[in-house]
Amino acid sequence: MTTQTIVQSLASGLLMGLLYGLIAVGLALIFGLMDVTNFAHGEFLMLAMYVTFFLFAFFAIDPLLAMPLVAAALFAFGAVIYLLVVRFAMRAKTNVGMVQIFATFGLAILLRGLAQFFFTPDYRSIPTSWLGGKTVSVFGVFLPVPQLVGALVAVAAFGALYFFIKKTDFGRALEATREDAGAVALVGIDKNRVFALGWGLGSALVGLAGAIMASFFYIYPDVGASFALIAYVTVALGGFGSVFGAFAGGIIVGLVEASTALILPPSLKSVGIYAVYLLVVFIRPRGLFGSI
């Protein structure tokens, strides 16, 4: 094992990790806001990738340009899903947690099925784009441009999100609703509106991730599954509900995955992630940066 192999592994792990963080942060945001785990999160990612693909296929819009459009589309989609599905699931009198799990899980299966029906199960990909297939090499370490841009977008998105939550009225309303939904109603904040916007925001973030990933990953109805699993462990590791936790958790997952593959056979590389997670559960069950 040469130094270059190690540096390359860590660099790739870091880039992938930032992207994992970006995929996971929407999940963390929604969970932090209203204690709902969106089990259709992977399918949101899949839809974002398809939107990017169709924008490219029909209108020749490059994934990079499509990013804000995809984020906007997913924002609307997330808000609608809250208003049509989650809002009702939360009205359950008993077992509200279970109802939410099955509602979003059912949504996941439905979205996957609809995607297969309307988009066919064919594997799609965007063959040529501004970023796709390009690589920069720094001292023999290869950094694929799509992942590099993805990492930059992730960092920017996290920065903006942090600012948004801490400094804007809506961000404060978001935090207040999360702390005590009953009390905010008394001061005239519409809980449903905040929740719908929270779902929109969380979905828009996964939309950004999907638009970037569409330029270097294959797209098919089940593509969300393997990323969703990583997103859940990222959120659990970083701390439920913590936006910064998702950021840190993503980086840790990316680095651990890459370094596990250096030591163990690659088929076991996800073992490292879960080993670290179990360790965190042992020491700090609410996750590294969990506040709940």
Add this chain to the structure above:
Amino acid sequence: MTVSRRTVLLGGVASAALLPSVIKAQAQTPTEVVIGVIYPLSGASAQIGVDAQRAFETAADIINKNYDFALPLAKGEGLSGLGGAKVRLVFADHQADPQKGRAEAERLITQEKVCAIVGTYQSAVAVTVSQICERYQIPFLSADNSSPSLHRRGLKFYFRAAPHDEMFSTAMFDFFDAQKKKGQKIETLALFHEDTIFGTDSANAQIKLAADRGYKIVSDIKYRANSPSLTAEVQQLKAANADVLMPSSYTTDAILLVKTMAELGYKPKNIMAQDAGFSEKATYDAVGDKVEGVISRGSFSLDLAAKRPMVGTVNDLFKAKSGKDFNDYSSRQFMGLIVMADAINRAKSTDGEKIRQALVATDMKGEDTIMPWKRVKFDEMGQNNDADPVLLQYTGGKFVTISPPQAAVAEAIWPMTK
């Protein structure tokens, strides 16, 4: 009389009530033969399953309607041995999960009353499906599974008309030997295979052949199927930089492998692929420009249409249904149903044991198939050893047959990148 919703409903109830007696009446001379087809119709390999459905439907169509070409059962309608009974297919979805495959096989046999089952794409699923078939004494035919261990389990009701991965891998090493004789340098090999039975069996066959014939394996990478990233794996391949890279990967991983290799600046000297993802159109649509010259083993070649026009005709029928040309998988699926239906026709019965005996007695000439095979004849383990594999090279946007010599239409470009 006005037809109200109620009368329609009543009619439905009435005909449903009549149904059991109708079935009983048919028991002596069946007007249809029900065959179960188990594929991944949803999930990560749904695309394969959906294409397979079109291939099986094409085969059933040829059997059930009258066509004029040399394929068995094409002439005349239905199965003549069963009084012209039509073949009806019942599709089941195993989602690439061996346990779902087991449950679906059981459902097909006990509830749909199928008399035979054909499947399954993933070898891991074929393991459980064939066990269930064995228990119920229903013949199972692997249309497109290639793991060699499948036919070595001593199952009486297991059959495979197509080659397995040892035969495929032998063809690859025969080709290497031939290239070496021509003065090419081939010393080191790198294996890259997924972690289910398909990948591991394929790698085991290749490791054994490499040892026997004096090739050195410098890297043997087993990876987790459908990984979100293959960066670490590709780095190791790049570090090893073998003379030939030998992937055994399904479509998703094949696409990601090629993309990641390009991203990390690794251009393999040669790629000799164990089919699967590397024979799928989706892979070449996505990354074809990056793998010009890749060689994949296969059991089918459209080049055959030049010598055997029937191949082109059947391909046109399939293309009308699916919008795609036959590939290595759809051709084997198509042929699988023909072989099974031919046995049922000769058995003149839908009894499992009688069909099994007819399968054992199968002796189909290669010219009567759409494959480059010598013939279809099963050994005592249910394997057809006369199914000769071919090697195909991807050049200029299509596959050309380069080996074995009797089927080749072009010289191999070796090394693949000049």
